[in-house]
Amino acid sequence: MRKRGYHHGNLRQALVEAALQLIEARGPSGFTLSEAAKQAGVTPAAVYRHFDGREDLIAEAARQGYEIFADLMQYAYDTGQPSALAAFEATGRAYLAFARKYPGHYIAMFESGISVNRTPELAAASARARAVLERAAEDLSQHIPPPMRPPAAMFSAHIWAMSHGVVELFARNSPGTRSPYSPEDLLETGIGVYLRGLGLIEPDA
Amino acid sequence: MRKRGYHHGNLRQALVEAALQLIEARGPSGFTLSEAAKQAGVTPAAVYRHFDGREDLIAEAARQGYEIFADLMQYAYDTGQPSALAAFEATGRAYLAFARKYPGHYIAMFESGISVNRTPELAAASARARAVLERAAEDLSQHIPPPMRPPAAMFSAHIWAMSHGVVELFARNSPGTRSPYSPEDLLETGIGVYLRGLGLIEPDA
DNA sequence: TGTACATCAGTGAACGCGCGTTCACTGATGTAC
DNA sequence: TGTACATCAGTGAACGCGCGTTCACTGATGTAC
Numbered sequence: 001m002r003k004r005g006y007h008h009g010n011l012r013q014a015l016v017e018a019a020l021q022l023i024e025a026r027g028p029s030g031f032t033l034s035e036a037a038k039q040a041g042v043t044p045a046a047v048y049r050h051f052d053g054r055e056d057l058i059a060e061a062a063r064q065g066y067e068i069f070a071d072l073m074q075y076a077y078d079t080g081q082p083s084a085l086a087a088f089e090a091t092g093r094a095y096l097a098f099a100r101k102y103p104g105h106y107i108a109m110f111e112s113g114i115s116v117n118r119t120p121e122l123a124a125a126s127a128r129a130r131a132v133l134e135r136a137a138e139d140l141s142q143h144i145p146p147p148m149r150p151p152a153a154m155f156s157a158h159i160w161a162m163s164h165g166v167v168e169l170f171a172r173n174s175p176g177t178r179s180p181y182s183p184e185d186l187l188e189t190g191i192g193v194y195l196r197g198l199g200l201i202e203p204d205a
Numbered sequence: 206m207r208k209r210g211y212h213h214g215n216l217r218q219a220l221v222e223a224a225l226q227l228i229e230a231r232g233p234s235g236f237t238l239s240e241a242a243k244q245a246g247v248t249p250a251a252v253y254r255h256f257d258g259r260e261d262l263i264a265e266a267a268r269q270g271y272e273i274f275a276d277l278m279q280y281a282y283d284t285g286q287p288s289a290l291a292a293f294e295a296t297g298r299a300y301l302a303f304a305r306k307y308p309g310h311y312i313a314m315f316e317s318g319i320s321v322n323r324t325p326e327l328a329a330a331s332a333r334a335r336a337v338l339e340r341a342a343e344d345l346s347q348h349i350p351p352p353m354r355p356p357a358a359m360f361s362a363h364i365w366a367m368s369h370g371v372v373e374l375f376a377r378n379s380p381g382t383r384s385p386y387s388p389e390d391l392l393e394t395g396i397g398v399y400l401r402g403l404g405l406i407e408p409d410a
Numbered sequence: 411t412g413t414a415c416a417t418c419a420g421t422g423a424a425c426g427c428g429c430g431t432t433c434a435c436t437g438a439t440g441t442a443c
Numbered sequence: 444t445g446t447a448c449a450t451c452a453g454t455g456a457a458c459g460c461g462c463g464t465t466c467a468c469t470g471a472t473g474t475a476c
Binding site: 212238240253258 | 433437
C-alpha cells in the first residue's frame, strides 16, 4: 500500500482510510480534503481523479461504514439463530460493538451531517443495515403475545433509538460521560427491560 | 433590541441569538463568528468585547439551552405531580418538545461537539438538567417492585438514551427519516413498553 | 523482443475566499464637580 | 444646569492562514504492432 513513484496504486482506498483516521481524530468538521491528500502522500488535486470533492469522499467513507455495519449485524443475527431472542439481542449488541471498533466510520455515518440520500449507493447500504435489524425484529415479533405486539418496524426503531442514544450519550465524549455504568451495561439492561415489557422475558428473569 | 447608533445596547445576547439562528440554519460547522456578527449588525471584532472567541459563543448558546431545557423538564415534572408516573412521562416528553421548539439550542448542546466541561457554568447547567430527570426517576422508582427495580441513575439513563436516540434518528434529518411513525409516537410507545417491563404499567394496558 | 504511442493518474502553481483574530482608534455615554 | 473627563463598546483596516478547486502539464504504465 506504500507509494511507489508517480503512480500510487490504490489511491482511492488510501484516501478513504486517511479520511477515516482524520475524522476519528479531529471530528467531522476538522476533516479537510487537503490533509487527507497529504496523509496519503499526494497532492490535493489528485483527490479529484477519484472523488467529486470533499463531501463525496466523506460519503464514500460512510458508505463503507454502512456495509461493514450491515455485515456485522447480519453475522450477529445468523450466529444467534435459531433462537429469535438470542439473534435479536446479538444484533442489538453489534451496534455498540461497531461504534467502538469503527469510530471513524461511525462518525462519518451519523455525525458528519451528510444525508443518507446523497448517493444511491449510500442509500442502499444504509437500507440494508436497517433491513437486518428489522428482519431480526420481525422474527422475534412472532413470539410476542398478540395483545402487546407492536409492528416490527416500530419495535426495531425503539431498539435502534435506545442503542443510538446509549452510544451518543455514554460511549462517545458527550454529556453523559460521568455515568457510573458502562455503555454495554446500559444497553444490555435497557434492552432487557424493554423486552420484558413485550412479554418476551419472564418477569423474574 | 434594534441597533441605535454606535452602542448596541445588548450585543451579547443579540450575538447569542444570531448564533442560534445560524446554527439552526447551517449546522454547527456552518456557523461562523463573522456571520453572527454581521447578523447582529456589528463588526466581527466587536464580538471579542463579549466572548473569548467562536467556541466561547457556542458554549454560551449551549448553556442557555441547558437552562431552558432544565426549566422545561422541571415544569413538566411539577405539572405531572402528584402521580409519579405522570410526572415521569411528562418529563420524557419534554425532551422531544424541547428539541422541536429550540433546534438551535439543541444542536449547540448535542451536536456541536463542544464539551459540557468547557466552562463551570455550562457543566452546572447540564448537571441541573440531568438532575431533574434523575429526580423524576427516583420518585417513580419507589413504585417499582423491588425484584426488578434498577438504580434510578440507570433507569433515567435508559429513558434519556431512548429519547435522545428517537430525536437524533427520527426527528432530525437523519437516517431514519423514512420511518412510518412520528417521533412522538415512537417515544410514547417506546417508553410505554419500557415502563411495562419495569412493572409500572399493567400488562394489558 | 523492441519501438511507438495512447492513456490517464498525479503534479505543482495558482486562484479567490472567508475565516478568526489583533490593533490602534473613535466616539457615545454617564458621572463628578 | 453646564462642563470636563473617564470609561469602554464598537470601528475598520489589516494580518496570515488554510481551505477547496481549476488548470495545463508531465511522466509512468501498458498495449499494439
